[in-house]
Amino acid sequence: MLDYDKEAERYDASRGGEPRAAAAAEAVLSLIPPRASSLLDVACGTGIVTRRLASARAGMRVTGVDLALAMARQAAVRLPGAVVRADSRRLPFRDREFDAVSSVWLLHLAQSAENVRTIVGECARVLRPGGVYVTTVDKAAAHNVGSDIDAVLASRPPRAALDAAADVEACALAHGLVPAGGARFTGRGQGRSPRRTIADLRRGWFMTLPPGEPLSEQFATRLAALPDQDRPRPDPVFTLRAFVKPPDE
8 A cells, every 4th residue: 555655745746636636626516515614625635625625615614634644734735724634533523513524535545344434434423414425436446447557457466445336325324324416527637658557556556466576567567568658548537426414303
């Protein structure tokens, strides 16, 4: 798994930068009711999306939270006084504190199904009745765009998706959240080239292909044999799911 403290400096540039952030923020906001006056962005990373969420609605107070110190520091520059360093499994906020909660590109990193349940439970806990929780699902599947790179990587050791849509929905329902629609957005600038994929592989992007392992180098060799080494293949298209916390009766 990537070290996100080490990734912080290059994170935005290596993942589509502002165009991708704009697409993500627009999609998240399309699922947040206009009446929402507060939003918690869980695993806000460098704050590149969070800042756009905050600037898009003048009347909405936006708070970011991230565990990686280097990420949180960058986010704090973008949102002074509005970023907290904390574990998404133990959010340092009161019950029912926010009108909306988002977690973009988080659940696939949770390392276990139990962690996913805990994270979703915490997001539900801090959400007010009538509020909306928005999260990405099926992230790994989004990166499979049917390219020659995907054909090479198809035979790598499998890993169960922790953010499968059906499983996330089951977790949400278990914590009293009801499905409330979804949206999709393009990860602009994230289409991989073979050369970029090799670099990602060698720094730990693919969890079942640890850097330096003989199997990883076998995949690197196969990727290096592909044509157009620097031509990006199509961008991924990510999926968001929204869940509402029913109002108190």
